[in-house]
Amino acid sequence: MALKVVLLSHSPEPERAVATAARNCYSPRDIETIDENWTQEEVEAMVARVRDAGHLSTFEHTMFTFGVSGVSRALTHQLVRHRHMSYEQKSQRYIKVKGQFEFITPPSISARPEIKAKYDTLMAQIADFYAEALAAGTPAEDARFALPNAAETQIVITANARALLDFFTLRTCNNAQWEIRELAFAMLRLAKRAAPALFVRAGATCVRGYCNEPNGPECPRYVVVRNPVAARRRAGVDEDGPERSNPEIVADQQTAALAG
Numbered sequence: 397m398a399l400k401v402v403l404l405s406h407s408p409e410p411e412r413a414v415a416t417a418a419r420n421c422y423s424p425r426d427i428e429t430i431d432e433n434w435t436q437e438e439v440e441a442m443v444a445r446v447r448d449a450g451h452l453s454t455f456e457h458t459m460f461t462f463g464v465s466g467v468s469r470a471l472t473h474q475l476v477r478h479r480h481m482s483y484e485q486k487s488q489r490y491i492k493v494k495g496q497f498e499f500i501t502p503p504s505i506s507a508r509p510e511i512k513a514k515y516d517t518l519m520a521q522i523a524d525f526y527a528e529a530l531a532a533g534t535p536a537e538d539a540r541f542a543l544p545n546a547a548e549t550q551i552v553i554t555a556n557a558r559a560l561l562d563f564f565t566l567r568t569c570n571n572a573q574w575e576i577r578e579l580a581f582a583m584l585r586l587a588k589r590a591a592p593a594l595f596v597r598a599g600a601t602c603v604r605g606y607c608n609e610p611n612g613p614e615c616p617r618y619v620v621v622r623n624p625v626a627a628r629r630r631a632g633v634d635e636d637g638p639e640r641s642n643p644e645i646v647a648d649q650q651t652a653a654l655a656g
């Protein structure tokens with residue numbers, strides 16, 4: 397089964413929720429009127445103001461819930477390291493696998509027929525062992541010890557926009573592992589559709605004009621920061637990918653910051 401990501405729900409008007417939280421800091425309005433009379437332009441201007449100021453606690457007044465399937469346990473093991481997001485994962489204790497369990501095959505294995513054949517055989521052997529262990533009375537919670545990282549799983553993720561921004565920064569980076577990177581881009585596309593103003597500059601740090609990765613200079617996106625047109629073409633950046641910062645503006649801002 398292929399990766400599938402759906403945005404199950406999100407807080408109503410998440411951009412407005414952020415703007416209202418921010419207005420509470422900057423406006424003399426009382427609490428009953430703090431959320432009144434917003435225009436979309438005002439909401440976006442307020443979001444941009446707090447975003448650019450790094451006042452990102454305002455982004456925490458939102459909630460996005462994603463449903464994810466067709467991913468490996470290797471992915472979810474990495475995913476749950478992000479401590480500000482909440483998870484519910486399909487249980488291998490309560491759900492016994494019948495027959496061949498679903499598993500993810502990395503493209504690098506699919507591309508090598510001999511290795512792929514051995515991989516499939518190994519998965520079949522594991523499934524046989526698992527069935528035999530269950531039949532012999534081994535509890536599912538113990539039989540699952542034999543299931544591999546490749547075993548397919550399903551997970552629900554809930555996070556606020558700030559936690560998502562952190563996640564997108566680390567996991568859309570070319571340095572991230574391919575499967576979690578695909579997930580991060582899929583989630584980013586959905587989040588951006590639901591709340592464009594919150595996620596307009598979301599993505600790896602190169603989207604915002606810098607790169608801390610030691611192997612950054614080897615990355616095609618590293619060039620994006622300096623020569624966006626050529627590198628965009630070379631890197632085959634997908635249309636729904638995050639917007640790129642204008643390198644000249646970034647350079648000017650950096651110069652101004654250093655000078656100031």
Ligand SMILES: Cc1cc2nc3c(=O)[nH]c(=O)nc-3n(C[C@H](O)[C@H](O)[C@H](O)COP(=O)(O)OP(=O)(O)OC[C@H]3O[C@@H](n4cnc5c(N)ncnc54)[C@H](O)[C@@H]3O)c2cc1C
Binds near residue numbers: 567572
């Ligand atoms: C390319 C890549 C390679 C990786 N390789 C490995 C690896 O080889 N081995 C491995 O074990 N992990 C690895 N990781 C996982 C990594 O170490 C982090 O656990 C994961 O990326 C989550 O990052 P985080 O802790 O910043 O995120 P979160 O848990 O989402 O936290 C977000 C931010 O909140 C703050 N925060 C959260 N908790 C605390 C706390 N307790 N105290 C203080 N501040 C806190 C920090 O500012 C943190 O950056 C890798 C990650 C990436 C992206």
